[in-house]
Every structure is written in C-alpha cells, then in structure tokens.
Amino acid sequence: MNEQNGASVEDLRNILKGQVLLPGEPGFEAAAASWDLSVRQEVRAVAEIADAHDAAAVVAHARRAGLGVAAQASGHGATTALNGTILVRTGAMRGIEIDADRSVARIEAGARWGEIQAQAARHGLTGLCGSAPVVSATGYLLGGGLSWFGRKHGLAAGSVRAAEIVDAEGVLRRVTQADDPELLWALRGGGGDFALVTALEIDLYPASELYGGRVIWPAARASEVMAAFRRLTADAPDELTAWFTLLNPPPSPDVPEALRGPLATIDVTYLGDPDKGRELTRILDSVPGVLSDGRGPLSPAEVGGICAEPENPTPILYRSELFGEFTEEAAGKLLDAAGHEGIAPLAMLQVRHLGGALARPVDGACGAMAEPYLLGMLGVTFAPELEEAVRARQEEIATALEPHLSGRKPFTFLRSDGAAADAFPAETLARLRDVKRRRDPNGVFRSNFPVSD
Ligand SMILES: Cc1cc2nc3c(=O)[nH]c(=O)nc-3n(C[C@H](O)[C@H](O)[C@H](O)COP(=O)(O)OP(=O)(O)OC[C@H]3O[C@@H](n4cnc5c(N)ncnc54)[C@H](O)[C@@H]3O)c2cc1C
Incomplete structure (x- = not known):
C-alpha cells in the first residue's frame, strides 16, 4: 500500500502513540463507523490519536504520502466526503x-x-x-x-x-x-x-439560575399547541427559547402507555429566575390534554436531557430548512402537511424559535442567522428502503412550505447529501474558498462538507 514519496499509511503505526486500523483488520469496521449509521464511510485508515503530537504526526505523514485527513469525534455529521481519507478519531482527547x-x-x-x-x-x-x-x-x-x-x-x-x-x-x-x-x-x-x-x-x-423542560400533549392537540407556541415566541425575551415538535416515537415497552402515540411537545429553556420562566411560559397551561409537564428549575448539566434525543449510534436522515417568515399561514400549511395525517415515516418534525442575538453577526464564517425560525425533519432509517420514503416526505413538506422558506440551510444541520453552498451566502463561500486555497493548497484537510467544488 505505497503512497507518494515512499510513505504508506502502515508507517503511521510506528509514528503514533494511538491505534491505527487498516481495512480488513479486526476492529476496523467499528472504528470507521460513524454515529449516523446511514452513512458508510470508506476510509484508507483510522488513526485514533492520543494527543496533539499524534495529530501533528498524522497530518505531516498524510502530507508526505499525498493523502487527505478528515477529523471526526463521533460522526454525528458523517458524510461520504470523508471517503479515501485517513480518518482521525479524536474521541480519546476529552480533557x-x-x-x-x-x-x-x-x-x-x-x-x-x-x-x-x-x-x-x-x-x-x-x-x-x-x-x-x-x-x-x-x-x-x-x-x-x-x-x-x-x-x-x-x-x-x-x-x-x-x-x-x-x-x-x-x-x-x-x-x-x-x-x-x-x-x-x-x-x-x-x-x-x-x-x-x-x-x-x-x-x-x-447560568446559576435556569428553568426549562418539555411539555407533552397527544398529537391530536397539535393545532392548539402550535397556536400557543406562536404566541409564546411572538414576544419572547432573548433569555427564553421554545421549540415545537411533533413526535412519532418508536414502540418501546419502557415508555408509559400514554406517551407511546404520536405526540406534540413544546421544549423550553429560560436563562434566568425559574419563577419568571414559569410565568413567561404560563400560556402552555392553557392548552388542555397535557400528558406530561417536565418544566422546572434546571442545572446547565440537565439541558441535554430536555429533548431525550437518541444517544446511541442511529441511522438518521435529517433535513433542515430556515423560515424567512413563520406566519399563521405558514404554521397552518405546516400542520396541513404534517400534523393532521401524522408525520410518518418521519420520527420527528420540529420548529425551533431563532432570532434574538442569533441575528447579530459573529466575526466568523457563520455570520448571522437572520431567519426567525428553523424547520427540522428527522427520519430514522433502520431499513434502507425507508430512506426513499423519508426523503420523499421531507420533500413534500418542504415544498408545501416553500414560499415561506429562505432557501438557506444551517451548516450544522445539513443533510448527509448536502453541500456547503446550501449554507453560506456566495460571498462567504468565496472567502472560505480563498482561505482554503492559501492555508491548505494541497487539500490535506477534508471536511464533511468541503467548501471547495
Ligand atoms: C441528535 C443530534 C442533535 C443535534 N443537535 C444540534 C443542535 O442543537 N444544534 C446544532 O447546531 N447542531 C446540532 N446537531 C448537529 C451537529 O452539531 C453536527 O452534526 C456536528 O457536525 C456534530 O459535530 P461532531 O463533532 O459531534 O460530529 P463529527 O461527525 O464527529 O464531526 C463533524 C465534522 O466536524 C469537523 N470536525 C470535527 N472535529 C474536528 C477537529 N478536531 N478538527 C477539524 N474538524 C473537525 C469535521 O469536518 C467533521 O466531519 C445535532 C446532531 C444530532 C445527531
């Protein structure tokens, strides 16, 4: 397996403190697999680096050998753009x-x-x-x-x-x-x-004071829950964040019977006095049929539990869009397209309230996110034949909402077949390409969504 300049990936074993796995070896498939199991990453080698010196050694070696390097912690954002690279796993560096x-x-x-x-x-x-x-x-x-x-x-x-x-x-x-x-x-x-x-x-x-949690209703209440969500977010202070979600949970004996059906939820956090957070979200009390109300004082350590998202590796197809406006008409179309008939084969459809400081430009490539709301649609594709159905449902809903969408997509939520050009304005992309050309002229680094063509 000789690469350029007599350097081969096998040599990495003599150079790194961490483990190097090559195709065909025991443990390689597991090491190359990403968290998102819907993407199969076909890489030249996996280098599980132990520290920053290992990281430097991999890059120097890849450069000599004429190979690409892709860094990945867990593979939540896996794509096939990483194929053919040395996959650098950073999971051991957790300090x-x-x-x-x-x-x-x-x-x-x-x-x-x-x-x-x-x-x-x-x-x-x-x-x-x-x-x-x-x-x-x-x-x-x-x-x-x-x-x-x-x-x-x-x-x-x-x-x-x-x-x-x-x-x-x-x-x-x-x-x-x-x-x-x-x-x-x-x-x-x-x-x-x-x-x-x-x-x-x-x-x-x-964040010494923090409030939040999830309130759950049957999906049959989706219209009332959506109306409350729109009122809650219409004049929310920047400390308050609320997300509306339709859920189609997979059957599980661990879940109480009442929470097994299609559900509508509102997830909230309020960065401040819990009593004020309770007061600000009082409108949620007016929607009847609550199945569970998880609101209460929170520690910053508990925020990750609010949405109860899957933690173990899962095959997912997530498509996200940004609303240019989220009017009553847009909310109505969303419920028509997704709410009344159920969201299957999607497992989740979410509207996140953005705005506030997100619309303020950062001195960075991410710039500002001017759009006021985000739409997320997630399908779990345990069976490969589900992929097409999930894509079709995502397309159907996005098409129904098209007049209300900005057309741009958030970079962290690009679908695995997405592209950087979907996320960045043209001038930002041009500037990123310029930085890439000057900082990495040989194309050593390979992002999951490369900025170059
Ligand atoms: C269940 C779930 C919930 C999510 N929730 C949110 C959310 O609330 N908000 C949000 O914005 N996004 C969210 N995301 C999207 C998530 O932020 C992206 O998938 C992100 O890319 C994950 O980063 P990672 O390092 O875990 O993934 P990885 O797949 O390990 O990395 C993604 C990419 O980041 C780059 N990268 C990672 N490490 C390095 C490194 N050391 N050096 C250079 N480049 C590196 C590489 O290009 C890599 O391909 C969510 C995703 C999932 C699956």
Whole structure:
C-alpha cells in the first residue's frame, strides 16, 4: 500500500502513540463507523490519536504520502466526503479545563457537550450547547452551532476565543484573533476544512439560575399547541427559547402507555429566575390534554436531557430548512402537511424559535442567522428502503412550505447529501474558498462538507 514519496499509511503505526486500523483488520469496521449509521464511510485508515503530537504526526505523514485527513469525534455529521481519507478519531482527547474566574473553558477536540455542561454547571456557568449531550463540541462549534442559549448569546461559533490546531504543514499552532484573524474567522463556522483542531478555548456564560423542560400533549392537540407556541415566541425575551415538535416515537415497552402515540411537545429553556420562566411560559397551561409537564428549575448539566434525543449510534436522515417568515399561514400549511395525517415515516418534525442575538453577526464564517425560525425533519432509517420514503416526505413538506422558506440551510444541520453552498451566502463561500486555497493548497484537510467544488 505505497503512497507518494515512499510513505504508506502502515508507517503511521510506528509514528503514533494511538491505534491505527487498516481495512480488513479486526476492529476496523467499528472504528470507521460513524454515529449516523446511514452513512458508510470508506476510509484508507483510522488513526485514533492520543494527543496533539499524534495529530501533528498524522497530518505531516498524510502530507508526505499525498493523502487527505478528515477529523471526526463521533460522526454525528458523517458524510461520504470523508471517503479515501485517513480518518482521525479524536474521541480519546476529552480533557476539559474550566477557568471560572475568566468564564472560559479549554476543551479538547473529542469533548462532548454533556461532559462540558456537567463541569461548567459546578461553577454556575453554561456553554452554548445544542440539544444533544453526546454531540461533540468541536464539530458543532466549527459549524456555527445553534444553541438553547443562542437567542441570548448568538451563534455558538462566536464563543470560540482561540483554537489549538495542526496546520496543513503538520505544525502545532495556537490561533487567536490577535495573531491570525483570518484563520479564526474560518474556524468560527466554516467547518473542518482549514485545520485539524486539537483543542478550543470557549466563552462560558452565567447560568446559576435556569428553568426549562418539555411539555407533552397527544398529537391530536397539535393545532392548539402550535397556536400557543406562536404566541409564546411572538414576544419572547432573548433569555427564553421554545421549540415545537411533533413526535412519532418508536414502540418501546419502557415508555408509559400514554406517551407511546404520536405526540406534540413544546421544549423550553429560560436563562434566568425559574419563577419568571414559569410565568413567561404560563400560556402552555392553557392548552388542555397535557400528558406530561417536565418544566422546572434546571442545572446547565440537565439541558441535554430536555429533548431525550437518541444517544446511541442511529441511522438518521435529517433535513433542515430556515423560515424567512413563520406566519399563521405558514404554521397552518405546516400542520396541513404534517400534523393532521401524522408525520410518518418521519420520527420527528420540529420548529425551533431563532432570532434574538442569533441575528447579530459573529466575526466568523457563520455570520448571522437572520431567519426567525428553523424547520427540522428527522427520519430514522433502520431499513434502507425507508430512506426513499423519508426523503420523499421531507420533500413534500418542504415544498408545501416553500414560499415561506429562505432557501438557506444551517451548516450544522445539513443533510448527509448536502453541500456547503446550501449554507453560506456566495460571498462567504468565496472567502472560505480563498482561505482554503492559501492555508491548505494541497487539500490535506477534508471536511464533511468541503467548501471547495
Ligand atoms: C441528535 C443530534 C442533535 C443535534 N443537535 C444540534 C443542535 O442543537 N444544534 C446544532 O447546531 N447542531 C446540532 N446537531 C448537529 C451537529 O452539531 C453536527 O452534526 C456536528 O457536525 C456534530 O459535530 P461532531 O463533532 O459531534 O460530529 P463529527 O461527525 O464527529 O464531526 C463533524 C465534522 O466536524 C469537523 N470536525 C470535527 N472535529 C474536528 C477537529 N478536531 N478538527 C477539524 N474538524 C473537525 C469535521 O469536518 C467533521 O466531519 C445535532 C446532531 C444530532 C445527531
């Protein structure tokens, strides 16, 4: 298996402290598999790096051998763009250090949000985490990151103060606004195409008081739940975030009978006094038929549990769209398209309230998210033949809503067959391509959604 310059992937074994697995070897398939089991990643080798020096050694070696490198913590954002690369697994690098006085965390590349939140909570702080505790912070932050607390503090990529990276020459460096604003700009939302990140330094935010939880109704109440959601979000303060969801849960004996049917839910967080949060969400009490009400004071460590999203590897097809407007007409069309007949074969359809500080531009490739609401549609594709049906249902709903959509898609929520061009305005994409050409002229780094053609 000789590559260029007499360098081969097998040589990596003599160079790294971590494990190297090659196709055909025991353990390779499991090591190459991503969290999203709907994507089969066919990579040249998997390097499970032990530390930043391993990361630098892989990049230097790949450069010599003329191979690409793709970093991945867990594979929540898996795509086949990684095929043919050396897959660098960062899962062993999970260190988290909190500097409570400065409200800053240094997180290693494989650290997951659940672990970061647990540590930040001890100091009454929170990161700009998303909904799932098992998603790793690095991929999420490099992609922009839509957080529970984004309406108050903006896109999560804006919380990245500094990055420890390996550059395309295989050199370890620290990137800050002062010494390399161009690269920091690209790392704040432009994805994994510019460097191999070994650690990030991120801002944390006060959260000693926090309120939230999930309220559940039968899906038959979807129209009333949607009406309450629209009123709740119409004049919500930036501290309040609410998401409307239709759920089609898979049958499970562990779930109480009443919660097994199609459901409508509203998930909320309020970053502040729990009594105020209760008061602000009182409108939800007016919708009859509540099956379960999980609202209450929360620790930042508990936020990842609100949506009860799948934690184990799962085959998913997630399609997201952004609403340019979410009028009564748009909400009505959504319910017509998805609510009355049920959402099958989708497992989930969600409308997230955005706005607030998310619309404020970050000095980074993620820019601003001006759209006021996001639509997410998720299908679980345990049987391959389900894929087509899920895609068709997503298309049908998106088509019904088309006049109300902006046409842009959020980078972290691109479907596995999506492209960077779907997420970035043309001038941002052009700037990212320019950074890519200058920082990685040989194309060593391969993002799950490459910025180049
Ligand atoms: C259940 C679930 C819930 C989610 N909730 C949210 C949410 O609330 N908000 C939101 O914005 N997104 C959310 N996402 C999307 C998620 O943020 C993206 O899938 C993101 O890419 C996941 O990052 P990861 O590192 O876990 O995934 P990975 O697949 O491991 O990484 C994704 C990509 O990030 C880049 N990358 C990762 N690590 C490195 C590194 N060390 N150096 C350089 N590049 C790297 C690579 O390009 C890689 O292909 C959710 C996804 C799932 C499955």
